[in-house]
Amino acid sequence: MAVTDPVDARLLAVLAELGKAAVHEIAAKVGMDPREVAYRLVNLSATGLPLLVGVESDPNGLRTALAGGWAQQAPPHPAHGTPSGAYPVHGTPSGAFPVHGTPSGTYPAQGAPSGAYPVHGTPSGRYQPPAQQHRPPPPRRQPPPPPDPVMSTWGPPQSALWARGDQPPATAPPAPRTGRTGEVLETHGLEGEQLAIQLLEVQDPADYLFSAAGYRLEEDERAVVVHTEITNRSGVPFASLPDNYLELLTVDGKPVGKAPVSLTSRPPHKIGVRPGETTGGHTVYVLPAAMRIASVRWSPRPEPDERSLVWTIDD
Known part of the structure; x- marks a missing residue:
């Protein structure tokens, strides 16, 4: 594929x-x-x-953790015969490979008995249920009183609905914060971090920077470099890569993700922004030469939400 x-x-x-x-x-x-x-x-x-x-994993350590004794035991140790680092599956090559030898049907786990067995503590004779006791029937639930026509129309006194009870409250999610190239927009991270992000520059095209770093573009491709700066104004560290979900948006709203390359002349972002710290970096994109870019979007997670920021690119 x-x-x-x-x-x-x-x-x-x-x-x-x-x-x-x-x-x-x-x-x-x-x-x-x-x-x-x-x-x-x-x-x-x-x-x-x-x-x-x-x-x-360490099987013994996991069993102890499930039993509630993880905090009292010594640091976990590898199981006997299990290496401590990454290891290959026995009988498989070290490169890309399909999995062979997997049985097609279901099979019992090791140590499980093959036949039915009684549960410990269950009496071997016939079980006699206790004699049924007569209980009084539960009380009948009273139907709720009819709604007050004044309250249903105007809402509680001195509330926002009292002024305009004929219209429901607005439930539409807030639109993303927007700006233009060069402006600073503020938002929050996933852990409540107070962030201020500035779109400093969009180099489009940036083919010469891409080629100078040793990369090669196809004939129908072009490179774009975006320079952003992020400031953490809270006391909570921002632990993610600042441009992890920095995307270009085409004129029809389609996102373009960043390319997995970095340029020596334009250093990339580093992971994490400490409280009170300001850091910057460059993000590289490779896209079709004829594709038109309208804006840049930053989000703290893969799916955009109310914390997303959008900058319109000046023509």
């Missing part, structure tokens, strides 16, 4: 280079949140790609 998402392509390229690695190692190489890396890899493995996503 063809991988069209640039972030997925970047993850697969790093994984193809490493062969096998832990999720946090891949996340460190691509500068992403390990939770999002794991989410994307699991989704990619479900599409039929030769990719196997696994986990490693």
